[in-house]
Amino acid sequence: MDYIDYYKILDLKKDATTEDIKKAYRKLARRHHPDLNPNNDEANKKFQQVNEANEVLSDPEKRKKYDKYGKDWQHADQLDAQQQRQYQSQGRGYGGNSYSGGFGGDDFSDFFSSMFGGGGRSSRNSPFKGQDYNADLQLNLLDAYTSHKQTLTVNGKQVRITIPAGVENGQKIKLPGYGAPGVNNGPPGDLYIKFSITDNPKFKRKGNDIYIQEEIDLYIAVLGGEKIIDTLNGKVKLKVPEGTQPDATLRLKGKGFPVYKKENHFGDLYIKWLVKLPTGLNAEQKELFEKLSKL
Known part of the structure; x- marks a missing residue:
C-alpha cells in the first residue's frame, strides 16, 4: 500500500498541536463536503482523505503509531513485538549489546536485514491485514x-x-x-x-417511531370529522372524534420507521392534533359564539 502523508493532506507540520489538527480538519471538511460539491468525485475523494487523516492524527495513540511506522501504523503492536524479540535475540547472540536508536516508516525492515544478515526477512514478509x-x-x-x-x-x-x-x-x-x-x-x-x-421538517424520528403535528380547525375538533395526512409511505384518511382536545395524540401502530434488518417490522406513528382557532370573525359569527357561550 502506498504511503499516505496525513500531515500533507491536512496541510500541517509534524509538530502540529491538537487544536491545529481540529482547525485544519474543520476547514478542509467544509471545503470538500459532498453537499457543497455535488457530482464532484475529486472533492468526494479529498473529503474522505481528510476524514481519514483527521481520524488518525486527532487520536494521540494512533498518531504515535503513525509517526513511528508510517503506512504500517495499524500493525504497530505486531511490529513492536517483533522488534522486542529481535532485541532479545541480539542480546543473547552479541554479548548483551542492544540497539536504542529510533526509526520509522519502512526503515524497520532494512534495520533487521542489515543487523542480522537477512534475519529480518521473516518479519518483512509476514502477512498483515490491509488498512481499514x-x-x-x-x-x-x-x-x-x-x-x-x-x-x-x-x-x-x-x-x-x-x-x-x-x-x-x-x-x-x-x-x-x-x-x-x-x-x-x-x-x-x-x-x-x-x-x-439529516432532519426532516415534518417527520421527527425517535428510534423507530415517527412524530408529526397536524392542524385541525375548531369545528372539526368540536363536531368531529375526517383529516387526510401524509405518512412516510403515502396518505392516510383519519377519523377525528368529536370533542378532540388541543395537543391530543393519536397513535397509528406500524406506520412508523422500519426496524433495521427486521423485515415487515415497523415502529409507530404518533400524531399530535393542533386545534386552529378561527380569526377575523364578523359580527354574526361573534354573536353565534356568544350564544354558544351562554348555553
Missing part, C-alpha cells in the same frame, strides 16, 4: 426509510453497496474486504461507513 477505510455517508430521512443501492467513491474506487432500510443517525456498518489490500498476501482491510441522517 472509513467513510461518512449522508442520507435524508426518506432515503433511510427504504432499502436502496448507492455507489460510493472510496480511495478512488467505485463501491456499490445496498443500504438496508432503518439505518440510524450515527450508525456504522462494516463491509469486510473493502479496505486497502493486505501486505504480503495478507487479507484486505474493511470499510466502515458512518451514516448521517
